[in-house]
Amino acid sequence: MLTMASVMEIYQLLPKTNCKECGKSTCMAFAVDLLARKVKVEDCLPLVREEKYRANYQKLSEIITPVGDVTETGLIVHEDKCIGCGNCVVACPVNVAADPFGAGSGKAPTSDKVILKVEDGIVRAKNVEECRRFGENKILCVACIDTCPTKAIEFV
Amino acid sequence: MVVCLSNNYYVCTGCALLCDDIEVELEGSSLVKVHSACRKGVARMKGCETPLECAVNGKSTDTDTAIKEAARILSNAENPLIFGHGNSSSQAQRKAIAIARKTGAYLDDTSSFCQGPIIEAILQGKLRTCTLDEVKDRADVIVFWGADPSSSHPRHMSRYSYFPRGKERQRGWEEDRTAICIDVRKSDTAEICGNNGTYIIPPGEDAEFMDALVSGLSNKVPKTSFDFDKKRILELTNILKKAKFGVIFAGLGLVYSLKDLEPLFALMDKLNSVSSFHLIPMVGQYNMRGSNHNIFEETGYVNRVKFGTEVLHGPEYSVVEALKEKAVDAALIIGSDPLSSLPLSVARYLTEIPLITIDPCQTLTSSKSDVTIPCALAGVESGGTAIRMDGVEVEMKKIIETDRLSDEEILTRILEAL
Numbered sequence: 001m002l003t004m005a006s007v008m009e010i011y012q013l014l015p016k017t018n019c020k021e022c023g024k025s026t027c028m029a030f031a032v033d034l035l036a037r038k039v040k041v042e043d044c045l046p047l048v049r050e051e052k053y054r055a056n057y058q059k060l061s062e063i064i065t066p067v068g069d070v071t072e073t074g075l076i077v078h079e080d081k082c083i084g085c086g087n088c089v090v091a092c093p094v095n096v097a098a099d100p101f102g103a104g105s106g107k108a109p110t111s112d113k114v115i116l117k118v119e120d121g122i123v124r125a126k127n128v129e130e131c132r133r134f135g136e137n138k139i140l141c142v143a144c145i146d147t148c149p150t151k152a153i154e155f156v
Numbered sequence: 157m158v159v160c161l162s163n164n165y166y167v168c169t170g171c172a173l174l175c176d177d178i179e180v181e182l183e184g185s186s187l188v189k190v191h192s193a194c195r196k197g198v199a200r201m202k203g204c205e206t207p208l209e210c211a212v213n214g215k216s217t218d219t220d221t222a223i224k225e226a227a228r229i230l231s232n233a234e235n236p237l238i239f240g241h242g243n244s245s246s247q248a249q250r251k252a253i254a255i256a257r258k259t260g261a262y263l264d265d266t267s268s269f270c271q272g273p274i275i276e277a278i279l280q281g282k283l284r285t286c287t288l289d290e291v292k293d294r295a296d297v298i299v300f301w302g303a304d305p306s307s308s309h310p311r312h313m314s315r316y317s318y319f320p321r322g323k324e325r326q327r328g329w330e331e332d333r334t335a336i337c338i339d340v341r342k343s344d345t346a347e348i349c350g351n352n353g354t355y356i357i358p359p360g361e362d363a364e365f366m367d368a369l370v371s372g373l374s375n376k377v378p379k380t381s382f383d384f385d386k387k388r389i390l391e392l393t394n395i396l397k398k399a400k401f402g403v404i405f406a407g408l409g410l411v412y413s414l415k416d417l418e419p420l421f422a423l424m425d426k427l428n429s430v431s432s433f434h435l436i437p438m439v440g441q442y443n444m445r446g447s448n449h450n451i452f453e454e455t456g457y458v459n460r461v462k463f464g465t466e467v468l469h470g471p472e473y474s475v476v477e478a479l480k481e482k483a484v485d486a487a488l489i490i491g492s493d494p495l496s497s498l499p500l501s502v503a504r505y506l507t508e509i510p511l512i513t514i515d516p517c518q519t520l521t522s523s524k525s526d527v528t529i530p531c532a533l534a535g536v537e538s539g540g541t542a543i544r545m546d547g548v549e550v551e552m553k554k555i556i557e558t559d560r561l562s563d564e565e566i567l568t569r570i571l572e573a574l
Contacts, residue, residue: 084194085310087348090319091329104328106292106320108165108177108192121195147319147329149306149344 007031010063013056014044021045034064036074037156074156075125075133081152084121088144088153092116094130116144123152167552169243169535170197171309172439172545173288173316174552185556187536194310201536204517208530219561222529226488227573229510229527230259233486235462239475240514241265242441243491244563245540245552249443249450251567252490257454257463258574262484265447266492268459268474271437274406275448276458277417278437278547283424286403286434287546288315293322297399299336302362302409303438306344309545312438313348317405324401334395338365339409355392358382362410363419369393370426402433408440439545442535446543479505486510490563491531493519514563531563538562 011031022043024030033039041060047053086106089095095103095114102110109117115131116123128134132141133155144153168175175197181189190198209216212225230236238261241249256263267275277283291298298317305312313319318329325332337349338357346354357365361382368378372393378386396402406420414420420435427433439445448458455467462468471477475494478484479502486509495503496519506524513525516533532538537558541551561569 082195083306083310084196084198085306086192086194086314087319090314096321096328100321104321106315108179118192118194120190121193121198147348149347 007035010034010060013060013063015046015050015053017046019046034060035156037064075128075131076154076156077123077125078152078154079122081150082122083150083152084118084123085149086118086123087147087149088123089114089116089118091143091147093141093143094132098130166555167535167542167550168193168197168201169442169533169542169552170194170200172442172445173309173311174442174542174544174550175311175315176550180555182556185558187556196310200533203533203536206518208513208515208518208522208528210530211528213526219529219566222527223566223569224573226512226527226529227570229486229512230255230261230488230570231574233259233484233510235484236261236486236488237475237478237484238263238488238490239265239494240490240492241447242267242444243534244443244447245534245538245542246443246446246450246549247540248490248534248562248564248567249447250454251564251571252488253450253454255488255567255571255574256461258571260462260464261488262462262473262475262478263451264460264473264475264478265444265451266441266497267444267448269476270408270444271406271411271439272448272459273417274411274435274437275439275445276452277421278435279448279452279458282417282421283435284428284433285436285547287548288317288436288544289548290401290434291403291436291546292316292320292325294324294401295322295403296325296332297334297336297395297402299338299396299402299404300345300349301338301404301406302340302411302413303405303407304339304343304345305405305438306348308407308438308440312405313345317403318348336392336395338362355384355388357384360413362413363415366419366423369396370423373397373426373430396427396433397430399431399433402427402431404433404435405438406435407438411437436546443542445545445547446541446549449543449547476502479503484509486512488512488514489521489525490514490567491516493521495520495524514566516560529566530560531566532558532560534563538564540564 014027016027018026022030041064047057089103090106098113099109099111103114115127132139166178168178178193179191180187190201210222236259238256278285318335321328335349336353337346338355340359368380372378372389378389452458455461457469460474462473511525512527513522514529514531522528535552536555539552539554541549
């Protein structure tokens with residue numbers, strides 16, 4: 001199954017010297033913030049400056065794709081990767097509950113309450129505050145990530 | 157002004173799934189937004205970047221002159237070739253058959269090097285099939301064999317085969333369905349089927365894998381020359397045995413690796429003796445199956461025919477053999493691009509004979525043609541009917557107006573001019 005970059009994966013690529021040049025107390029703290037897109041890869045100065053970290057810098061830049069339009073709840077759709085197959089639209093439990101005979105049955109959504117919807121061949125997020133990953137009773141739902149054949153959906 | 161045509165559904169002609177739940181937003185006479193269609197469908201529906209010009213010998217002209225010239229070329233030719241059809245409405249296909257009959261032409265479509273053999277077997281009643289709606293409502297075991305719908309038919313899994321909830325499959329993919337992928341590589345579809353549902357076999361060994369499955373289903377030890385894990389084959393046969401409504405989606409990978417369809421018939425017979433299985437071909441172009449149905453109705457064969465005093469049929473009348481043997485002396489190409497899709501050594505001959513292209517867009521073939529006639533984009537600028545990959549007829553509505561003729565009208569006028 002598809003997985004997102006993990007904190008440890010990011011940490012392994014950092015200098016691991018805890019130099020504090022970025023303003024964080026440890027490289028691990030920097031890795032956590034990088035995963036949440038609170039900082040940029042370039043904020044780690046030694047990584048950019050020093051030749052020996054060149055390969056790791058390149059690899060990190062590939063893993064941490066630019067965020068673009070992040071919704072308030074942290075859902076990102078990588079538009080260059082999305083093929084508009086609609087797997088996430090049909091798999092999303094919130095979509096199914098809101099629109100069982102439209103989106104839940106594979107057809108075009110017929111309700112305004114759906115979270116994911118395909119427009120111009122790319123999936124768009126709407127009503128994201130309804131997503132099961134957010135709010136008081138949040139759970140780690142992966143329905144849209146697991147069913148994406150091209151790894152186009154990510155949460156930060 | 158943007159007009160949202162809410163709940164007014166159109167049909168997408170991006171592939172043979174013919175998704176009929178597409179909504180569009182118009183601005184004047186152009187499509188500005190397409191809802192629910194996949195990227196492939198949107199690209200087709202929004203039209204081409206470089207539309208085809210109406211021309212004779214490279215010089216722009218009007219449609220009447222181009223049609224007259226096309227008719228002249230066809231009537232002067234002794235053995236013309238009429239090829240394409242997969243991207244035409246059923247009505248246009250029937251006109252193309254009428255032209256072939258009148259001119260004694262070779263008539264073939266892309267199915268002769270694609271899904272032709274499977275569709276022929278289905279039309280002759282040799283393979284059990286079902287509709288995609290039945291798959292959605294009832295299928296519990298879905299096998300993608302040599303097929304990668306995530307790339308070729310992006311909405312296949314979400315609209316019919318795996319993810320949606322159906323009448324007897326209320327829990328959808330999570331509990332009610334099992335997806336299996338048998339392929340030579342780990343495709344995007346295999347990613348969704350997971351490691352347990354993916355069976356990677358060496359290229360060209362599909363027939364042997366089918367024999368092994370038949371052995372497994374007959375409670376014998378499934379042996380393969382490429383030493384596939386016997387336990388995994390038995391796991392698979394157990395899933396297949398328990399299927400209440402199984403379906404195999406046969407992709408080009410399966411068709412190309414079989415010398416004949418006997419191993420597939422044997423597997424389907426065995427599967428249907430222990431459980432219930434159906435087969436649907438993964439047809440590519442939106443109306444290629446329609447072309448097979450129409451030619452079958454007229455001649456009794458699905459493709460590769462030559463009209464004359466009687467209708468001849470055989471491999472020698474396929475587009476590949478006809479061009480290789482240089483048996484034809486003019487060609488009419490409708491909605492296809494053989495110079496791009498066929499091997500150059502075969503297709504090069506097209507540039508040596510008078511060539512006519514009917515297409516909405518510029519293609520490599522159109523750039524080498526003596527006569528080019530632009531036609532309306534089916535499903536967007538013209539209507540008609542088409543046949544989905546499972547054999548169900550779908551009606552297409554016109555969305556926007558155009559001054560270009562539909563391929564049906566162009567072919568009717570060529571037929572009249574002959």
